[in-house]
Amino acid sequence: MSSHSSGEVVLQTAGKLAEQTTPNSPSRRTLRRFLHHRLAVAGAIILALLTLGAIFAPWISPYEPNAIDLTKISSAPDGQNWLGTDRVGRDILTRVLYGGRVSLAVGFVAVGLYLLIGFLIGAMAGYIGGVVDNVLMRFTEIVMCFPTFVLILILVGMLGPNITNVILVIGLFGWTGVARLIRGQVLQLRELDFVLAAQAIGCGRWYVLIRHITPNVVGPMSVAGSLGIAGAILTEAGLSFLGLGVTQPTPSWGSILNEARNPATLATQPWLWLAPGAAISLAVLAANFLGDGLRDAFDVKSRAAG
């Protein structure tokens, strides 16, 4: 009788423990911390809305982004064109919605590319160590000496301004911060007990890296990724604003703003450049909020990102 009841107690305790451990698992804890970060959640929602607006632009707007309407040249916002029209009568709201396609795509794809490069270089440097680490890190420091925006301007100028080149060039020069961040993380992780345990039971070198170390850098990578999206959107906007990114007639937030470089447009048609400028600011702000929230949620201490 007594043995039966004590067995029951053990089972109950185990059940309770299981109930308690699941909500307290690291990923749950991270999710909870993230959801408590109001700005981060707001950032995620804003980014999602901007992305949905860009994807569903044809259904949202009754206008074509490049449709010229010479009866409505440079008209101020009204009931028909909520944000006004430009000098050939194209609807600004429509162009801002469609512009999100280019700006956000550049942000996501370029950052995906440099996260990959940064991860490979950082993980190799941190995991192999020695001469490899030294060579890779000195190379990283050399690339960091060049003002990234200037290099990107020059290379896009050489290769020709189009979306593919903008994505490639941002991707090829943005990885330095990520590489240093990942290297630092891997250096710490590879000394931890669970890595030693994995090695002790005979896991191969690369198996340990992929199976045990990589999952632990996903958090820092997501932080670097969202802050990186903010930076890439800013870079694309700067390039297109200077006329070196996406070229007319394709709308991107930066290329619509490019028209404001004409002093007459700046002075008399503020609706033309306020909307795309606000869209850029909003998207970058949202990505920064998101990154900051993720940093708190994953408790990333390193400041090497960026």
Added chain:
Amino acid sequence: MNFILRRLVLVLPMLLGITVVTFVIINLAPGDPITALINPLEMNVRSADEIEQAREDLGLNDPIPVRYALWLKELATGNLGYSIQNKDAVRSMIVDKLPASLGLTATALALAIVIGITLGVYSALHQYSAFDYILTILTFFGVSVPAFFVALLGMYLFSVKLKWLPVFGMWTPGEPTTLNLDLLKHGILPVTALAIPQIAGFMRYARAATLDALGAEHVTTARAKGLKESAVLWRHVFRTAMLPLVTIIGLSLPHIIGGSFIIETIFSWPGVGLLGYTAIMQRDYPVQLGIALMAAVAVLLANLVTDVIYGVVDPRIRYE
């Protein structure tokens, strides 16, 4: 001492690395340097032999490592090449524009350091106050709103609507080109637009570093032994917090140089950034690469100086 020496030894290979990266980019440039030097209208007049001879004379038929060595030899004598557009020496073109750019970027950087650090430290000392909360939100805007949008807003508001400030250039035509009130008026908008993202950046770091220092054990000790709060802050918190900021200043330099390209272009500020932008639009590769190379070397040296200062003030770094 050992630390400084080791750091100095590293500079040479880094310098070489910078030249290699630049040389690779030069060779990515489309077109042949020879055809670029020949007037297109004379293209069919010149015989193939003549062009081949010119290639041979300029060493363009040599293998790439030989060409790199030749280019490096010229570079060592201070020859950055010649502009394709107006045949001027790239070095003198850059040197001519340097004062305007240095004035702009140095003012913006100094303002950003002073304002950013002051606000950041204040914010940390009053953590969770309304002031801290508002400042934190403002820093998010500071790093998120593009500098060129700030510039456009500033131009629209202060130059077009209120007519307080001039729109373009460094001086009103006809005014003496000296350090005068006219220059100050022209400088306000570009300096502000360039400084805002930096102020926000420095504020974030200063706030975080001060909070870290406030929690440090030696600060608790200082308080425990009954030191006045002002002495604790000045002698222990502030000094610890300012150390990492030395490196942040060095790291912010590439961003300021990048930002000056856009800001100088918007405001027609006759500096190196505008020169570089014009060179990119005119496909004047020697000028572009001369600027990139000089900017990279400047960043390298700035990082060296900050590292050495850091090593001198913080003994922990030296014995790492």
